[in-house]
Amino acid sequence: MSKLKLLLGCLLCVLSLTGCWNSKDIQNMAYVTALGLDYQDGKYITYVQVLNFSNVAKTENSQIGNVIPVWIGRGEGKTVTESFNAIYATSQIRVFWGHVKAIVCTENILHRGDRMKEAYDMLNRYREIRYNILLYGTKEPLQDIFAQKSILNLSPLDTIMYTPAQIFSQRSYILPVYGFKLIAQYNEAGNPAMLPSLTIDKEGWREDYKVKSMLKINGAYFFRKQQMIGWLSESDLQGYRWLQRKLERSPIMIPNERNPSAAVVLLHPTAKIKPVFENGKPYYNIRLKIEAYLDELAKEIPEKEIEKQASKVVEQQIRYTYKKGLQIRSDVLKLDQSLYREYPDKWHELHQSREFILEEDSLKQIHVQVELLHTGKYKGRQN
Numbered sequence: 001m002s003k004l005k006l007l008l009g010c011l012l013c014v015l016s017l018t019g020c021w022n023s024k025d026i027q028n029m030a031y032v033t034a035l036g037l038d039y040q041d042g043k044y045i046t047y048v049q050v051l052n053f054s055n056v057a058k059t060e061n062s063q064i065g066n067v068i069p070v071w072i073g074r075g076e077g078k079t080v081t082e083s084f085n086a087i088y089a090t091s092q093i094r095v096f097w098g099h100v101k102a103i104v105c106t107e108n109i110l111h112r113g114d115r116m117k118e119a120y121d122m123l124n125r126y127r128e129i130r131y132n133i134l135l136y137g138t139k140e141p142l143q144d145i146f147a148q149k150s151i152l153n154l155s156p157l158d159t160i161m162y163t164p165a166q167i168f169s170q171r172s173y174i175l176p177v178y179g180f181k182l183i184a185q186y187n188e189a190g191n192p193a194m195l196p197s198l199t200i201d202k203e204g205w206r207e208d209y210k211v212k213s214m215l216k217i218n219g220a221y222f223f224r225k226q227q228m229i230g231w232l233s234e235s236d237l238q239g240y241r242w243l244q245r246k247l248e249r250s251p252i253m254i255p256n257e258r259n260p261s262a263a264v265v266l267l268h269p270t271a272k273i274k275p276v277f278e279n280g281k282p283y284y285n286i287r288l289k290i291e292a293y294l295d296e297l298a299k300e301i302p303e304k305e306i307e308k309q310a311s312k313v314v315e316q317q318i319r320y321t322y323k324k325g326l327q328i329r330s331d332v333l334k335l336d337q338s339l340y341r342e343y344p345d346k347w348h349e350l351h352q353s354r355e356f357i358l359e360e361d362s363l364k365q366i367h368v369q370v371e372l373l374h375t376g377k378y379k380g381r382q383n
C-alpha cells in the first residue's frame with residue numbers, strides 16, 4: 001500500500017507540471033524583415049520579404065560572396081488583415097513579424113491618405129511590430145525592391161533599405177525616417193511630413209561584365225494633413241540638407257558644378273530660422289554656421305575665397321530648394337514651423353484664411369558662415 005501511495009503521489013506531481021504545448025521551434029518560422037504595402041482595385045496588396053537567418057548570420061563557416069536567397073510572399077484582401085491571412089494560407093510555416101525593419105509603400109497607397117492611415121493603424125496595433133521601423137515610398141514594383149541584393153552578395157540586411165545610416169555617415173543628403181517620427185510629423189502643426197523614396201539604380205555597379213542593380217534613395221514624398229502633395233528629387237532637395245541637424249558630411253563643388261575649381265566637404269551645420277513681420281506679413285531669415293574641409297583642389301584658391309564661394313553655393317542651393325517646394329506647395333525648409341513655435345497665436349490667425357501661406361518673397365535673408373577647418377594633407381593659401 002505504501003508503494004502504491006508513493007506511485008500515485010508521483011503521478012499527481014507529474015500531471016501538475018506545466019507542459020510546452022505552445023512552444024515553437026525558432027528554426028521553423030518565417031521571419032519577415034520587410035513589408036510592402038500597395039492598394040489596387042479596392043484591395044490591399046501586401047508583400048513580405050522573408051530571410052533565412054541561418055544564411056544571413058555571421059559565423060566562422062559563412063562565406064562572403066555566396067548568393068543569399070530572398071523569399072517574397074504576396075497576399076491581397078479588402079483589409080490589411082485579410083491580405084496577411086492570404087500570406088498565412090501558403091506560408092507553410094508560422095510567420096513572425098517581430099523582426100520587421102522596413103516598410104515600403106507604393107505611390108498607389110500614398111495617394112490614398114485614408115487607406116495609408118488604415119494600414120498603418122493596423123500595423124501599430126499588432127503587438128509583434130515595433131515603432132522604430134524605417135519607412136519609404138517607391139515608384140518601383142515592390143517585388144523588384146525586395147529582390148535586390150547587397151554589394152558582394154552580402155545579406156539583404158546590409159542594403160540601404162535597412163542600414164541607411166552607414167551611407168548617411170559618408171554622404172548625408174536625405175535623412176532616414178522612422179515610423180514614430182512620421183506619425184509626429186503627420187500630427188504636428190506647421191511640420192510637413194517627409195518620406196524618403198527608394199529606387200533601383202542599374203548603372204553604378206557591375207559584377208565582372210554583369211550589371212548589378214542596387215537600391216538608392218532618389219528623393220522624397222511630402223504630405224500635408226495626411227495627404228500626399230508631391231514628390232521632389234534628390235537634386236531638388238540639395239538645399240534641404242543644410243538645415244538638417246544630423247547632417248554628418250556632404251560635398252559641394254565651387255564655384256559651381258559646371259566648372260568646379262575645388263571640392264569642399266561640409267560638416268555639422270547649425271541653422272536658425274527667424275520669422276519677422278513687415279506690415280503684418282511674415283518673412284523668414286536664416287543664419288547658418290557650417291564647418292568644412294577641402295577635399296580636392298583644381299585651381300589655386302585662397303582659403304578665405306574658398307569659404308566665401310562655399311557660402312554662396314549653400315545659399316543658392318537653399319533658395320533653389322525653397323522654390324522647388326513652392327511648386328508643390330510644400331514647406332520643405334520648415335519655415336512655417338518656426339513661426340508656429342515662436343508666434344503660435346499669429347500662426348493660427350494667418351492660417352484661418354489660407355492653409356499654405358508661403359510666397360516667393362517669404363524667404364528673405366540667408367546668412368551662411370563657412371569655417372574651413374583644414375585643407376587636407378597639403379597646406380592651403382592664406383591669401
